[in-house]
Amino acid sequence: MMGRKKDEVKSLGKKEAKYIFDYAPEVLEAVQNKHAGRDYFVKFNCPEFTSLCPITNQPDFATIYISYIPDEKLVESKSLKLYLFSFRNHGDFHEDCVNIIMDDLIQLLDPKYIEVWGKFTPRGGISIDPYCNYGRPGTKYEEMANYRLMNHDLYPEKVDNR
Amino acid sequence: MMGRKKDEVKSLGKKEAKYIFDYAPEVLEAVQNKHAGRDYFVKFNCPEFTSLCPITNQPDFATIYISYIPDEKLVESKSLKLYLFSFRNHGDFHEDCVNIIMDDLIQLLDPKYIEVWGKFTPRGGISIDPYCNYGRPGTKYEEMANYRLMNHDLYPEKVDNR
Amino acid sequence: MMGRKKDEVKSLGKKEAKYIFDYAPEVLEAVQNKHAGRDYFVKFNCPEFTSLCPITNQPDFATIYISYIPDEKLVESKSLKLYLFSFRNHGDFHEDCVNIIMDDLIQLLDPKYIEVWGKFTPRGGISIDPYCNYGRPGTKYEEMANYRLMNHDLYPEKVDNR
Amino acid sequence: MMGRKKDEVKSLGKKEAKYIFDYAPEVLEAVQNKHAGRDYFVKFNCPEFTSLCPITNQPDFATIYISYIPDEKLVESKSLKLYLFSFRNHGDFHEDCVNIIMDDLIQLLDPKYIEVWGKFTPRGGISIDPYCNYGRPGTKYEEMANYRLMNHDLYPEKVDNR
Amino acid sequence: MMGRKKDEVKSLGKKEAKYIFDYAPEVLEAVQNKHAGRDYFVKFNCPEFTSLCPITNQPDFATIYISYIPDEKLVESKSLKLYLFSFRNHGDFHEDCVNIIMDDLIQLLDPKYIEVWGKFTPRGGISIDPYCNYGRPGTKYEEMANYRLMNHDLYPEKVDNR
Amino acid sequence: MMGRKKDEVKSLGKKEAKYIFDYAPEVLEAVQNKHAGRDYFVKFNCPEFTSLCPITNQPDFATIYISYIPDEKLVESKSLKLYLFSFRNHGDFHEDCVNIIMDDLIQLLDPKYIEVWGKFTPRGGISIDPYCNYGRPGTKYEEMANYRLMNHDLYPEKVDNR
Amino acid sequence: MMGRKKDEVKSLGKKEAKYIFDYAPEVLEAVQNKHAGRDYFVKFNCPEFTSLCPITNQPDFATIYISYIPDEKLVESKSLKLYLFSFRNHGDFHEDCVNIIMDDLIQLLDPKYIEVWGKFTPRGGISIDPYCNYGRPGTKYEEMANYRLMNHDLYPEKVDNR
Amino acid sequence: MMGRKKDEVKSLGKKEAKYIFDYAPEVLEAVQNKHAGRDYFVKFNCPEFTSLCPITNQPDFATIYISYIPDEKLVESKSLKLYLFSFRNHGDFHEDCVNIIMDDLIQLLDPKYIEVWGKFTPRGGISIDPYCNYGRPGTKYEEMANYRLMNHDLYPEKVDNR
Amino acid sequence: MMGRKKDEVKSLGKKEAKYIFDYAPEVLEAVQNKHAGRDYFVKFNCPEFTSLCPITNQPDFATIYISYIPDEKLVESKSLKLYLFSFRNHGDFHEDCVNIIMDDLIQLLDPKYIEVWGKFTPRGGISIDPYCNYGRPGTKYEEMANYRLMNHDLYPEKVDNR
Amino acid sequence: MMGRKKDEVKSLGKKEAKYIFDYAPEVLEAVQNKHAGRDYFVKFNCPEFTSLCPITNQPDFATIYISYIPDEKLVESKSLKLYLFSFRNHGDFHEDCVNIIMDDLIQLLDPKYIEVWGKFTPRGGISIDPYCNYGRPGTKYEEMANYRLMNHDLYPEKVDNR
Ligand SMILES: [Ca+2]
Ligand SMILES: [Ca+2]
Ligand SMILES: [Ca+2]
Numbered sequence A, B, C, D, E, F, G, H, I, J: 001m002m003g004r005k006k007d008e009v010k011s012l013g014k015k016e017a018k019y020i021f022d023y024a025p026e027v028l029e030a031v032q033n034k035h036a037g038r039d040y041f042v043k044f045n046c047p048e049f050t051s052l053c054p055i056t057n058q059p060d061f062a063t064i065y066i067s068y069i070p071d072e073k074l075v076e077s078k079s080l081k082l083y084l085f086s087f088r089n090h091g092d093f094h095e096d097c098v099n100i101i102m103d104d105l106i107q108l109l110d111p112k113y114i115e116v117w118g119k120f121t122p123r124g125g126i127s128i129d130p131y132c133n134y135g136r137p138g139t140k141y142e143e144m145a146n147y148r149l150m151n152h153d154l155y156p157e158k159v160d161n162r
């Protein structure tokens, strides 16, 4: 089987990306999924996410986990990086950020299944970890979303703020 | 999508909160859930919980994990901090604390689902970790609560009191 | 909601408990469960358990995890401590100890569900971890016991004897 | 309830066991299960297993996890130690070792359920972890074996060869 | 039961393997599964995988986990090592690599069930972990594949890029 | 050598200590050091320390490590517990707390050497860990204090606020 | 000894700080050191540092450890937070950032001793950790700086980019 | 070089040791050090130590680390085990236990250097870790003891009582 | 203080580097050290190093730690990446690789001090970790090199080949 | 600089080594040190060491760490593997094993400095970790050996026998 060719995606070859630091969902790009006949998962681990608190304007930090079953499209990973950068000077609640990221990726990819989990650093001694998921309505992936929500995080990780 | 505006919540902008150190459920505040059409989880990691033993008056310490699926309301996180502070000089059993916290949040939020897990530090070489949950009666969330209770903590964390 | 009062339990307030170091199930005490209308879990982490090998008389050491869904009664935690101390000079196999502890707590509490897991230190390079559970016969908790046994310990912890 | 007496098992009290270092299933001994009316698990953690590669004659090392639900018999732990020692100068593939160990214990104990998991150290940068299980045919334990195989190791442990 | 004999497999005894560093699925070899009557798992942990990025030609690194239920054939482990080496100077996307590896092993072994999980190191602050699986069509193993996909990675590991 | 007798210390045998929750150095008690001819260390690990922020009145949390070489006196451990409890509703900077604790123990014990290290939980994404030490002036312990300060914390522990 | 009073520092009581996101050393504030007669360490753990790469404009992330022996002044911790925020949209090399932070704190505090260690996340598979220190020239603290540099990081932490 | 012969030590070959559970220093035995011309360390890790609190009679638990440079004699390890067992029903302070253990081993072995470190589990939220050492008076080992005391435990381990 | 400008270094801005996969020390580039008046450390963590075994031609893997005190020059980090890539198809012993890397960086930078530590994955159950260092001859950095060699790795990390 | 050539060492290229399982120091081989003008360390991590107890004939297991500064010779790593294998059926005390290994390597290599640390698995709840070292007599390496012995293992690793 042949590997990918350089002209299949634009972002990776660009000389110097312009980094945008306020919410810019338009930077997201998709590439073709070569294994669309098979259901499989792709997970992105993104420990360098930062946004601003909409009330205090103070920086917030999180690790964002994005996991999805593609249909025809994969998200191109460099464009995902640019997209997450664009929250840098944008203000929103933790609960809103994970929902918005998932909405934008559904819009881009029309995936069979997707989930987004944000694990934020604490403010005032408490940290917040919102988790949302989605299965294409009317398909078995909708049931999958229900099932995974029902089984979500039965073992909260140990947290001591250090 | 626009971010949150500053006047949506009262607690975050307040100059100096008065901290109350005996059980004060009235400090809890809710904010609107902007994604009420979607079932998703919000988890709070609270490793700085302290209360008093009702028998010996000695301080107790715990990490409290609160996880819920909101309906129309989210708990405002700074008010949750103030609420948990209010147990500081209040005396109650470990088993009672987690049940009371869950009762107060059900009262405030009318959530679809909620669970509270307390992991206390040991006294006399034994530590106690109570866990309670709730699904709105008569809905699929009630089944969810049963399911999650049945699957609760099959892998107790390693504990050696050090 | 009011906290617990001091005269509800006898053990916690006693000046000096007499510690008994041979199997004494009679020291166990129960207190009223204030949340009996709700199914919830209470877990005890007991990393300071020691007994004697019935064959060699050599000391054995274990961490014992006890987890149960109370009905009308909670086990009072200080009395549980005294009970576990009473194995100190008692000789029995690892497999027997966990079964006996569970039998005594069923006798005391008539719980809806209970499980006991002992994780012993190695002898001759091998360590033994017995696990037993119980659901009240003829109720859904009996099914729960079957379910949890079927799902028990799919991920054995890493052990290297150091 | 009385503890175990010394003459119930032969191996523990023997002055000096003769250690046999080539495959000797005949050293395995069983003792009576005092709690045969109850389904419960016994797990052995055996991090000191070693055998020889049948092709290169080079020593192999593994941690073996054995977990079973006894019927009338328990495996006596010192005899299990002697049995595992007997692989020391025996040559076989990793996949074969775990199957043979399970076969010998089924032969000895006629257990309701049993599983054996070997985690070997790497050769050529790759490590191999075979896992087999068994439920008594025609009983619910056969279904249990299928269920546990289907759920086996969804979370492979982190391995970096150091 | 007799151990394996040296002439059963060719690769292990070879004096000096020629290492091939561009994609060479033909190096894969199979050996007979002696326990074909039993469903069991074999897992390979491969933390020394490296390939090239098809766009930038920059080296990529991953730990690859391969887990399968054999039918008549086992993959010979030294040939698997040679096969994975052959990606060293081959360029492909992370998502493609894991799918190709699984396709080649299905071709070689006709296994009942197989899954491949790649955990790559980050580029631009994001790491990608694709996971695919397969159950023989029309058998219970196909359902097993669906079940395991539905339950895949509910607990993403902690990642901080260090 | 005989063990300690019960009447050597007052605090351990007291029925019910009155817990004082504002700075009360007078609760500290000393006992005789039976090995005063030998220089040795005693360390206290105190992970349940809490005080109030003098500016915001918000609770602060820390683990306090106290380590000293006694001369004629040991600090009685239950009285140390009572003393540390007395910071519960007292307001002071992190830097001040560790200095005050050390001053009070010098006053009580006249130790040869002492050090106090506080590791606080973060506020605003930053945590503070003050460390002070003392050697009796004009003795080799003063040099020891200089030496240990010079070598202090060359390896800051990994901190990620979770 | 009395605790700190609210009017001793300005930053902590301010209603809403204006956050500045380009290098602003002027936000740093000092408070009086009440224990100036004693040499002791204060360490700040700052895992939420972010700046921009001066060449690519891409965000960089680091944990910054700052440790110093104060003379007359302590750095006020909220002002330190604001100062570190001010690197958010500022571009500089890793090696430059840690030197600049140390220069600014020397300017503010005239400390006896100070050190700054930055641990950055990887780019292109390599991470960079610069460390600088300073002792007041002509004093024993200058020797201390030499000594600590000579002993710096003999045990590099384990790093695998995940 | 020949290995050890069986009649060199008595304890290992004994059929059934009588275990003594009150302080019995007379059970300690020594064997000849075959490498007495070389200074080297022998360390014993003893995580299964238990004694009684002299005031409350409550069991205490500790890991004891013993490390020494032998002269003509080694402590025979099985006799050390018996000796440590003999504290099982003996009451003494933590600070006393480690000093007594060291005194008894000095008496038995006349070692060049020895140190004993006890790490006990917490009571009332505080754990105590006494450490003592000894170098033969008038030799370089006495300086070694001073040096090691001066450098003792600059990095207290993380303790959170769980 | 101004940040770095884009034209100060060539490698970071290049569109597409040509990656060279056989030993190419000429790709190394230096940039000016802006803080040459101060002795400070720069450490590179390089967990993605791979070379070939000169005897078997089999791939080797290592984490390389490089730490140095610059004089007038810093190594440009992207060029260091290219240089380490160039070992990909080059054959050499582990002991030789770390010495060669250090020699090349001395040649490039003329640093005051430098050290290189390689931690390789095991072959045949044994892993090799060579460490070399260098201080400019006739300066205090030469003594520093001796001192750091004498103190090297007193605490070997725990290794179990998994 | 040229890499190593294949004919420089005999062991690595051999088709099939004969593995010897009783103490065979004659299998050790040396190769030329190409960097003999520089003092540097080579460390071997050997977690797969096994021998027999000379009294009970029971297998013992250890991780052996060997670290040395070569003069003209390096130990060839495959021959070291064969040498360590040769302890497989050899009986000796832990203290003797590490001394013998060091003696044999001194004999082979005449190194400037060498140290050997064995960390054995527990028997009867106690594990033993002997450590010996050597510096060439009359050189600075002899002082180095004294220095490293004096600083040996100030931080015993956490051990809990699991
Ligand atoms: Ca933590
Ligand atoms: Ca422990
Ligand atoms: Ca372990």
Ligand SMILES: [Ca+2]
Binding pocket: C161, C162, J158, J159, J160, J161, J162
């Ligand atoms: Ca352990």
Ligand SMILES: [Ca+2]
Binding pocket: D158, D159, D160, D161, D162, I162
């Ligand atoms: Ca590992």
Ligand SMILES: [Ca+2]
Binding pocket: E158, E159, E160, E161, E162, G161, G162
């Ligand atoms: Ca990490």
Ligand SMILES: [Ca+2]
Binding pocket: A047, E160, F160, G047
């Ligand atoms: Ca982090």
Ligand SMILES: [Ca+2]
Binding pocket: A161, A162, F158, F159, F160, F161, F162
């Ligand atoms: Ca952490």
Ligand SMILES: [Ca+2]
Binding pocket: E162, G158, G159, G160, G161, G162
């Ligand atoms: Ca890592």
Ligand SMILES: [Ca+2]
Binding pocket: D160, E047, G160, I047
């Ligand atoms: Ca790795």
Ligand SMILES: [Ca+2]
Binding pocket: B162, H158, H159, H160, H161, H162
């Ligand atoms: Ca802990």
Ligand SMILES: [Ca+2]
Binding pocket: A160, B047, F047, H160
């Ligand atoms: Ca904690």
Ligand SMILES: [Ca+2]
Binding pocket: B158, B159, B160, B161, B162, H161, H162
């Ligand atoms: Ca712990």
Ligand SMILES: [Ca+2]
Binding pocket: C160, D047, I160, J047
């Ligand atoms: Ca191991």
Ligand SMILES: [Ca+2]
Binding pocket: D161, D162, I158, I159, I160, I161, I162
């Ligand atoms: Ca490992």
Ligand SMILES: [Ca+2]
Binding pocket: B159, B160, C047, J160, J162
């Ligand atoms: Ca333990």
